[in-house]
Amino acid sequence: MKIATWNVNSLKVRLPQVLDWLAAQRPDVLCLQETKLADGQFPVAAIEAAGYHVAFSGQSTYNGVATLARLPLHDVETELGNGEDPQRRLLAATVNGVRVVNVYVPNGQAVGSDKYAYKLQWLARLRDYLGEALRRHERLVLLGDFNIAPDDRDVYDPAGLAGQVLLSDAERAALREILDLGLTDAFRLRHTEDGLYSWWDYRAFMFRRKLGLRIDLILASPAMAAACLDCAIDVEPRRHERPSDHAPVWASFEP
Incomplete structure (x- = not known):
């Protein structure tokens, strides 16, 4: 089972790229963030034509x-x-016996x-939500854009950026509390080195200069971590x- 995450920063702009990626990579599940579309504008027909079921929760522009x-x-x-949150930031669903958050x-x-x-308040609410979800679902994967670099290996300049948002002590502590529920960073099961990133600022040619952050994560419950074959x-x-x-x-995970 291949499960993926991608912050597309506007599905309206990136839909052709998403469809191309689906055709080339054939994931079983793809989680998107920052779709920036109200639900009535979501391209359901195009996604279904690509061979996928879809659930979505959106708002215009953000x-x-x-x-x-x-x-x-x-x-x-x-x-x-x-409690309801007007910001559309979470979607959980069960796919083939796996709870995908x-x-x-x-x-x-x-x-x-x-x-x-x-x-920080939102992360605390997520921790509480996951505590209950993990009691109900042995096979669970939490994935998406966390806007947190877990440790200094995930930052192009940890000394220069120390204490800033995305890598502050409080944010990392909040992420550790979520991991301490029993979740494992699937990427670190296969890659221990630094310099591997998932986000690069558009400015100053950051991608070309290989100056980024790893903030897009796939976190697996114990059963799913044991079944993890690869992550990239x-x-x-x-x-x-x-x-x-x-x-x-x-x-990718064993069935």
Whole structure:
């Protein structure tokens, strides 16, 4: 089973690239973030024509998540479970016996800002939500754009960027609390080295200069971590004309 995540930074702009990637890579599940489409604008027909079922939760201009799957999606949830959130950032569904939780974690803007406080609150709510989800689902994968670089290996200049948003101590601690629920970073099961990134700023030729962050993660429950065969970042779409600033990340699992 091949499960992937990709922040597309506007599905309206990137739909042809997504369809090409689906045709070339044939994932069983693809989780998208930052679709930036109201639900009535979602390209359901194009996704279904590509051979995928789809569930989505969106809003115009900002945020938005969608999960595409070869097999039907069951028990779809779009809330964290303890109060509605107008920002469309979570979509959970069961696909072929695997609970797939697709998230777009808030960016946080700057340490100490109101948006940073909201990010930490949102992560605490996610932790509580996952605690319950893991009790109900032995086979669970949490994936998406976390807007957190887990450790210094995931940062092109850890000393120069120390303490900034996306790699502050509080954000990393919040991510560790989620991992401590029993989740494993699937990428680190296969890759321990530094310098491997999934996001590069559009400015200053950061992709060309290989200056990025690894903030797109696939986290696996114990049963799924034991079944993980491989995990990788596909940087090729970042080379395209008008690319997303993120690259897809995928992991494969035994059935």
